[in-house]
Amino acid sequence: MTFKYFLTNSTNYTISKQEICIIFFIIVIAFTIRSYGLGEFALNNDEAIYAGQAAALANYSEYQEQFSIFRAHPLLLQFMISISFYFFGISEFTARIVPVFLSCGIVVISYFIAKFLYNQQTAIISSIILSLLPYHVSISKQALVDVSMSFFFILDLLLIILYFRQNKILLLYGIGITSGLSFLSKEVGIITFAISIITLIIINKKIRFKNILFVTLSFIFVTSPYWISFITLEEARESILEYIDWQSSRPSNHDSIYYFLIISSDILGYVLTSLLVIAYLYIIINKRNWKFSNVILPFIWIAIPLLFYQVVSVKGYHFLFSITPFLVIFSISLLSEDWIKRIPRKEILLIGIIPLTLLSNNQTINEYFLFIPHNPVLGSESLFHMKDAAMWVKENTPENSTILTLYTHMSNIIQFYSQRDSIAIQSNNNPSYQKIDHIDISILANKINYIVYEKIQIDNGKFLQNKAIELEDYVKKYDGVPVYINYQNYTSGENNKLLSSPAIIVYEFN
Numbered sequence: 039m040t041f042k043y044f045l046t047n048s049t050n051y052t053i054s055k056q057e058i059c060i061i062f063f064i065i066v067i068a069f070t071i072r073s074y075g076l077g078e079f080a081l082n083n084d085e086a087i088y089a090g091q092a093a094a095l096a097n098y099s100e101y102q103e104q105f106s107i108f109r110a111h112p113l114l115l116q117f118m119i120s121i122s123f124y125f126f127g128i129s130e131f132t133a134r135i136v137p138v139f140l141s142c143g144i145v146v147i148s149y150f151i152a153k154f155l156y157n158q159q160t161a162i163i164s165s166i167i168l169s170l171l172p173y174h175v176s177i178s179k180q181a182l183v184d185v186s187m188s189f190f191f192i193l194d195l196l197l198i199i200l201y202f203r204q205n206k207i208l209l210l211y212g213i214g215i216t217s218g219l220s221f222l223s224k225e226v227g228i229i230t231f232a233i234s235i236i237t238l239i240i241i242n243k244k245i246r247f248k249n250i251l252f253v254t255l256s257f258i259f260v261t262s263p264y265w266i267s268f269i270t271l272e273e274a275r276e277s278i279l280e281y282i283d284w285q286s287s288r289p290s291n292h293d294s295i296y297y298f299l300i301i302s303s304d305i306l307g308y309v310l311t312s313l314l315v316i317a318y319l320y321i322i323i324n325k326r327n328w329k330f331s332n333v334i335l336p337f338i339w340i341a342i343p344l345l346f347y348q349v350v351s352v353k354g355y356h357f358l359f360s361i362t363p364f365l366v367i368f369s370i371s372l373l374s375e376d377w378i379k380r381i382p383r384k385e386i387l388l389i390g391i392i393p394l395t396l397l398s399n400n401q402t403i404n405e406y407f408l409f410i411p412h413n414p415v416l417g418s419e420s421l422f423h424m425k426d427a428a429m430w431v432k433e434n435t436p437e438n439s440t441i442l443t444l445y446t447h448m449s450n451i452i453q454f455y456s457q458r459d460s461i462a463i464q465s466n467n468n469p470s471y472q473k474i475d476h477i478d479i480s481i482l483a484n485k486i487n488y489i490v491y492e493k494i495q496i497d498n499g500k501f502l503q504n505k506a507i508e509l510e511d512y513v514k515k516y517d518g519v520p521v522y523i524n525y526q527n528y529t530s531g532e533n534n535k536l537l538s539s540p541a542i543i544v545y546e547f548n
Contacts, residue, residue, distance in 0.1 A: 064145060064146070064149065064166060064169055065145070065146060067166070067169045068141070068145045068169035069142050071169070071170065071175055072138045072141060072142065072175055072178050073135070076131050076134050077129055077130040077131030077134070079422070080130065080422055080451070081130055081181070081425075081451070082180065082447070083446065083447035083450050083451070084180075084181075085133065085182065086450040086454040086455075087105065088115060088116050088119065088133075088181050089133040089181055090104060090450070090453060091105050091106075091107060091116040092116040092117070092119035092120040092122075092123055092133065092181075093120070093123055093128055094107055095107065095117060096120040096121075096123040096128075097124075098128065100457040101457070104454070104457055105453065105454075108267070108271070108278070111183050111224050112221070112222045112224065112225065112264050113222075114183075114186055114219060114222040115136070115182075115183045115185070115186040115223055116183075118136045119132075119136050119181060122136055133181045134180065134181050136181070136186075137178055137179070137181055137182065137186070138178060138179065140178075140186055140188075140189040141174070141177075141178030141185055141189075144178075144185075144363060145168050145169045145363075147189075147192050147196050148165055148192060148363040148366070148367060149162070149164075149165040150196055151195060151196050151363070152165065152370070154196075154200075154203070155199065155332045155335065155336060155367070156332055157374050159374055160367065160370050160371050163370050163388065163391065164363075164366045164370040166392055167310070167370070167391075167392055167395050168362070168363055171305075171362070171399070172399050172402055173304050173306075173362065173401065174362055174363075176401070177356050177359045180356075182356060183223050184223075184359045184360065186223040187223035187224040187227045187360060188359050189223075190216045190220035190227070190230065191230050191360045192360070192364075194216040194217050194220065194234055195335075195339055195364075197213045197216060198234060198238070198241075198335075199335070201238075201241070202335075207252065210249055210252040210253050211253075211256045213234050213238075213256070214231075214234075214252065214255065214256025214257040214259075214260070215256050215257075215260050216230070217230040218256065218259070221257075221261055221264075222263075222264060229342065229343055229346055231257050232342075233338060233339060233342050233343070234253060235253065235254075236338065236342070237335065237338060237339075238250065238253065240334070240338075289351065290352070291352055291353060294348070297344065297347060297348060297358060300355065301365070303400035304355075304399065304400045304401060305358060305365065306362075306366065306395075306399075307396070307397075307398040307399035307400070307402075308398040309391070309395050310365075310366065310370075310395045310398070311369075313369040313370070313372050313373075313391075317368055317369055317372040320372060320375065321333050332371065336364055339364055340361050340364050340365060340368065343358075343360060343361050344358070370391070373387070373388055423494055423526060423541040423542050424447070424448055424451045424492065424542065425451065425455055426524055426542075427448075427451075427490060427492075427524050427542040427544060428452045428454070428455035428456045429455055429456070430544065431488070431544065432455060432458070435456075435458065435487070437457075437458070439458050440460070440461065440480075440485060440486050441460040441461070441486075441487070441488045441489070441490055442462075442463060442474075442477070442486045442488070442490070442509075442512075443460055443461070443462045443463070443491075444463060444464060444490075444491055444496075444502060444505060444509055445462050445495050445502055446462040446465050447495065448460075448462070448490055448492045448542075449461060449462040461474055461486075463505050463508065463509055464501075477512060478512075481512065481516050482516075486547070487547060488544055488545060488546055489512065489513055489518055490543075490544050490545075491506070491509055491513070491542065491544075493506070493539075493540055494526055494541040494542060513545050516547055517547070517548070519545060519546050519547075519548060520543050520544070520545055521545070522542075522543070522544035523542070523544075524541045524543075525538040525539065526538065526541035
């Protein structure tokens with residue numbers, strides 16, 4: 039294999055032996071970095087919920103009592119994880135290995151999308167970057183429904199590209215199926231179906247009802263379990279309607295430029311973001327060179343999801359995971375334009391863009407240059423304090439105990455690791471969580487036996503402060519006795535002295 043082959047501008051649809059070796063090498067890189075230390079960290083809030091549902095699907099009775107099957111999202115990822123649990127047991131590793139395999143698949147699919155839209159050079163460079171990109175790696179190592187949704191989201195685009203080239207009816211069925219599987223991963227995956235229809239109309243330059251019907255029927259067939267449960271099961275219907283009502287009424291949690299900030303700082307990094315901006319300016323200037331395949335198509339699959347997530351009031355750090363491959367590919371495609379041929383020793387630039395991209399990422403800068411822990415959003419972190427406290431609860435409390443926590447994150451961690459009934463005093467009106475109208479009466483009637491006060495959460499979520507004060511009042515009012523304290527260490531800003539303070543305190547009512 040020669041260095042020249044690595045930088046070829048070939049757009050051939052065939053796959054050579056050399057290319058198979060390159061793809062295999064990229065898969066090894068992606069899998070190694072994603073699987074490293076996969077089971078060392080405790081599950082975070084969302085992971086605990088999905089893993090708990092997966093365990094319930096795998097017929098673990100203790101989890102069936104704690105985690106409702108019908109909750110916020112469809113159950114495709116949870117079903118896949120349940121298979122892993124069934125054969126290999128319940129652990130952090132077996133929960134996360136499924137998203138790892140899916141994310142490696144995303145890297146491979148992204149390679150072919152980049153090759154078919156642009157060329158082999160763009161495919162190789164962009165897929166290597168994607169396999170190492172800190173944002174993509176960190177989300178890939180979590181048991182989140184966004185990973186499975188994104189897998190089918192980009193697979194759908196690959197099928198559309200093939201249909202654009204080959205115009206085969208069988209591909210239309212595949213487009214409907216993959217868009218349906220994207221929806222079954224997460225409700226917002228229905229945007230995959232909508233973008234697919236829009237793209238097909240643009241490809242055909244008119245509305246062909248026959249083609250749309252093929253895609254629609256395939257979508258309906260694949261998603262039928264979801265609609266059947268909605269129609270026939272009252273529990274499922276109530277859960278879905280309550281969740282939709284709650285989501286639509288939630289206040290905004292970030293300002294309007296949140297996504298644009300994290301694209302530049304966390305998702306792409308400053309170097310790749312600069313390339314992305316220049317790439318868009320370049321195509322605006324060169325309107326005569328616009329093509330559907332390499333300009334309009336990727337623009338549609340970036341702009342529509344980004345606009346959708348921007349309009350939704352609740353914004354999430356991991357929501358843009360699905361369009362990250364397209365952002366990377368489109369940014370790197372700039373380096374395949376004719377202008378780069380005039381640069382001497384262009385190979386240095388093409389190869390050097392990989393480390394430059396990785397080093398310019400905010401996560402890399404914070405952790406390896408500024409030595410600042412990277413914690414992008416409340417609940418996304420895996421805190422060993424929470425797992426340690428939950429394991430203590432499991433080993434030192436009666437099975438019929440009921441735990442009151444500050445926030446739902448701690449409550450979910452306790453339910454997963456301890457299999458104890460747990461209720462959060464702060465639940466943001468989420469219909470998935472049980473509410474307590476009279477906490478005083480519940481404590482006096484021994485319906486609440488312990489309070490778990492996760493002080494470590496307050497630093498990450500200032501909105502918890504009022505509820506924390508309320509929780510402290512219950513401890514004082516009913517003489518709660520501290521039976522477990524987990525400490526966190528930190529360095530004093532004045533003299534760099536190592537100090538410690540309570541991270542999580544468990545109180546018992548006698």
